[in-house]
Amino acid sequence: MLYSTPPLSNAMVRIVGVGLTPFGTTPERTGRDMFAEASEEAFADAGVPRGDVEALYYGNFMGELAEHQGHQGPLMAEAAGIRAPATRFETACASSGAAVRSAVQTLRNGEADLLLVGGAERMTNLGTGGATEALAIAADDLYEVRAGVTFPGAYALMANAYFEAFGGSREDLAEIAVKNHENALENEYAQYQKRIDVDTVLEAPMVSAPLGLYDACPITDGASAVLLASDEYVQRNGLDAPVSITGTGQGGDNLALQDREHLARSPAADDAAAEAYDDAGIDAVDVGVAEVHDCFTIAEVLALESLGFYEPGEGIGAARRGETTATGKLPVNLSGGLKAKGHPVGATGTAQIAELAQLLRGDHVNSDAVADVDVGVAHNAGGTVASAFVHVVEVAE
Amino acid sequence: MSDEDAAGDEGYDEWLAAIAESEGYFLACENGHGSLPPRRRCPHCGSGELDEKPLPGTGEIETFTETQVPIPSFGDDAPYVVAIAAFGDVRITGQFREIDPSEVAVGQSVRVDVSERATTGEPLVVFRPA
Numbered sequence: 001m002l003y004s005t006p007p008l009s010n011a012m013v014r015i016v017g018v019g020l021t022p023f024g025t026t027p028e029r030t031g032r033d034m035f036a037e038a039s040e041e042a043f044a045d046a047g048v049p050r051g052d053v054e055a056l057y058y059g060n061f062m063g064e065l066a067e068h069q070g071h072q073g074p075l076m077a078e079a080a081g082i083r084a085p086a087t088r089f090e091t092a093c094a095s096s097g098a099a100v101r102s103a104v105q106t107l108r109n110g111e112a113d114l115l116l117v118g119g120a121e122r123m124t125n126l127g128t129g130g131a132t133e134a135l136a137i138a139a140d141d142l143y144e145v146r147a148g149v150t151f152p153g154a155y156a157l158m159a160n161a162y163f164e165a166f167g168g169s170r171e172d173l174a175e176i177a178v179k180n181h182e183n184a185l186e187n188e189y190a191q192y193q194k195r196i197d198v199d200t201v202l203e204a205p206m207v208s209a210p211l212g213l214y215d216a217c218p219i220t221d222g223a224s225a226v227l228l229a230s231d232e233y234v235q236r237n238g239l240d241a242p243v244s245i246t247g248t249g250q251g252g253d254n255l256a257l258q259d260r261e262h263l264a265r266s267p268a269a270d271d272a273a274a275e276a277y278d279d280a281g282i283d284a285v286d287v288g289v290a291e292v293h294d295c296f297t298i299a300e301v302l303a304l305e306s307l308g309f310y311e312p313g314e315g316i317g318a319a320r321r322g323e324t325t326a327t328g329k330l331p332v333n334l335s336g337g338l339k340a341k342g343h344p345v346g347a348t349g350t351a352q353i354a355e356l357a358q359l360l361r362g363d364h365v366n367s368d369a370v371a372d373v374d375v376g377v378a379h380n381a382g383g384t385v386a387s388a389f390v391h392v393v394e395v396a397e
Numbered sequence: 398m399s400d401e402d403a404a405g406d407e408g409y410d411e412w413l414a415a416i417a418e419s420e421g422y423f424l425a426c427e428n429g430h431g432s433l434p435p436r437r438r439c440p441h442c443g444s445g446e447l448d449e450k451p452l453p454g455t456g457e458i459e460t461f462t463e464t465q466v467p468i469p470s471f472g473d474d475a476p477y478v479v480a481i482a483a484f485g486d487v488r489i490t491g492q493f494r495e496i497d498p499s500e501v502a503v504g505q506s507v508r509v510d511v512s513e514r515a516t517t518g519e520p521l522v523v524f525r526p527a
Binding site: 128130132142144146147148156158160161258263 | 440466471477488489522
């Protein structure tokens with residue numbers, strides 16, 4: 001555990017507004033335009049003046065490669081129409097999860113009362129080859145990329161190690177893809193609103209065995225934004241913000257898979273979850289809904305185990321048994337997840353927070369599935385989970 | 398990538414050359430952890446006492462995948478098998494050559510060598526059946 005937050009009276013960080021672009025294939029759209037749209041939505045949702053925002057915390061991974069654009073913080077503050085200091089966070093596919101965590105810490109420390117947090121990623125303009133190459137640089141260049149490890153390849157190495165250690169099959173993984181596509185059917189922000197079945201997944205072209213095309217999340221353009229505030233700011237301004245972030249945790253691991261203790265587990269996420277639960281004063285059994293980082297079907301399995309919902313080796317059958325479907329005991333990825341909703345990598349962490357806030361406050365298209373739920377968890381992973389962020393969100397007036 | 402390649406990667410390049418000469422080594426710390434250069438600290442325990450030790454002659458496949466969709470700089474190499482193999486206290490990632498992909502299995506015995514990436518001619522860590 002890297003950091004332990006002391007219990008503070010202002011530990012509750014309120015989610016006052018959320019905004020997303022529709023996720024999908026818009027190669028012509030600039031990152032700045034997508035973030036402008038997402039932040040516009042967040043401000044409209046929150047009803048707070050732009051002048052109150054004290055900083056922008058922004059996540060982005062491949063801006064240099066996709067747009068030849070570094071130093072994106074000030075650019076995105078400008079796009080959002082705020083005059084405030086801005087910082088870009090980069091932890092690969094968990095870049096905006098890192099931004100959320102730092103924002104929570106800043107608000108709790110009393111250093112700010114209102115922050116804009118978000119992320120954006122332009123990917124499809126790179127084409128499949130270019131995007132695959134850009135994603136691969138989240139792995140160890142000397143020892144993984146130069147051996148031909150792609151991102152699907154890295155997760156395929158983990159999937160085969162999982163099968164070897166614990167059992168499981170491609171059919172089990174396919175059930176996860178089917179579930180997440182089902183959840184996205186009515187989500188107008190999702191890249192794929194298309195029902196698939198197990199045979200579709202199994203018969204799709206192989207990307208890196210045992211992972212096929214439908215085991216992998218798509219390449220996606222999109223942006224997300226949330227406005228986070230101190231409890232005091234919310235009360236002073238009489239805002240309606242029923243959902244709060246009550247726990248934050250981060251874990252880290254060796255960058256290259258070859259240096260990991262176990263190839264079929266994600267201990268960085270174990271650590272992040274333990275810290276976030278302790279921070280929020282909850283246990284895994286208290287969680288009623290989860291948005292997890294299913295960049296590949298096997299990644300959802302590793303996430304469920306790291307979050308303490310299943311013992312190692314038990315998570316593989318969760319979707320097949322119906323336990324994580326919309327009507328199951330613990331719905332997972334009601335948004336459609338990265339798999340069907342899409343994965344504009346730098347935007348994903350805050351998009352998960354936005355989806356959970358809407359699910360819990362009742363204005364998400366799938367809110368009915370969690371009408372009695374008060375506690376949700378977001379799990380955002382970078383690389384092959386060398387970086388992990390877990391946040392607990394709760395309905396807490 | 399090519400500009401940086403001109404300067405080389407000190408520590409890694411020497412390690413590759415040693416593998417090619419069948420004189421491969423790894424870095425061992427006093428706590429029994431293995432790692433690959435360049436490093437000043439053990440990635441497992443942070444120890445600064447790292448000694449070069451000879452790499453065992455054979456390793457064992459721990460996991461593998463046959464990649465059909467490569468990054469562009471491996472375009473002419475695909476499909477190819479990537480594997481992680483354990484050589485005593487250290488693991489190495491490389492491409493498994495000289496074997497039918499359908500014959501690859503966890504637990505197989507391999508030796509490590511350096512070959513060439515078909516697409517670019519760059520050096521490539523490979524495994525061959527032991």
